Amino acid sequence: METSGAPRRLRGTTSWLLGQATTHAARLVSEALGAVGARRYHYSLLAALDEFGPASQAELGRRGGLDRSDVVATVNELAEKGAVERRPDPDDKRRNIVSITPSGVAHLRHLDRVVGQAQETLLAPLSAAEREELVRVLNVVLEHQG
Amino acid sequence: METSGAPRRLRGTTSWLLGQATTHAARLVSEALGAVGARRYHYSLLAALDEFGPASQAELGRRGGLDRSDVVATVNELAEKGAVERRPDPDDKRRNIVSITPSGVAHLRHLDRVVGQAQETLLAPLSAAEREELVRVLNVVLEHQG
DNA sequence: CGGTCAACGTTGGCCTGGCCAACAAGTCGG
């Protein structure tokens, strides 16, 4: 075994790097959202509605990778805020149709700015080119996974 | 406001991208570790010991960003497995000195491979150059944050 | 020397995020 002298640079391992970076980024975003009284799920759900339009809760869950049960809670909270409207689907009595309200859109815009700012501080040390490359690479990774 | 017609590409937002990528990466690593009965903390702590040598629990916590209380639990579990040894510090009765055992080193090597494999599947769609660049950029970001 | 403050290990608890199981109500294909 060559575990004798020099300390190994596990920290330099990509996997660990990823772990560090991910937790860091996740915390930044969560904190930013928490500061304005929102959670990740709120943002995810509002964004999905804004992007793809009204949908049933199950469909919303599929869009954002949320569990059905979590969609219930999130829609409840957003509905209380008036950011979202939940009404029964006349064509399928099992379903609720969830749609974003104008107030919800405004709220989403706000969250957009907040999250964008968090990302700004995170990526501060990177040049414009590096950021672009990072975004591109991350997109590749994500799309590949489905 | 130009929020009229076309759906916006929120998903393309870097912040959201980061969110997606982070959760995805975190899950991959956690699953890989869980498959061999380990957790993030175990890996983190073993790596810190292997890299920097024996230390008190508080010091270990600082190295890996773990809370003191979590270090206690993790050391307990690792000690039961025989991967780690905890003995009182003769020079400072407040402290315990935690050191990694040969078996622990072997265990760590195993975890290294497991985590590396997870990362391999994550980064599969990337070219060697892209991976290098990704690692470099992530390092920059992390170092900048401290 | 005594007293004060800080660090240590430990216990216990909280909140969040992600997940799963079960259920009743509803839909749909055969």
Added chain:
DNA sequence: CCGACTTGTTGGCCAGGCCAACGTTGACCG
């Protein structure tokens, strides 16, 4: 009409990250 499936909902589990408190011990300063 019957079985298989979907939907919304409730309840619960486990992990991760954090914080508060406590008793013990050490360092420092008057």
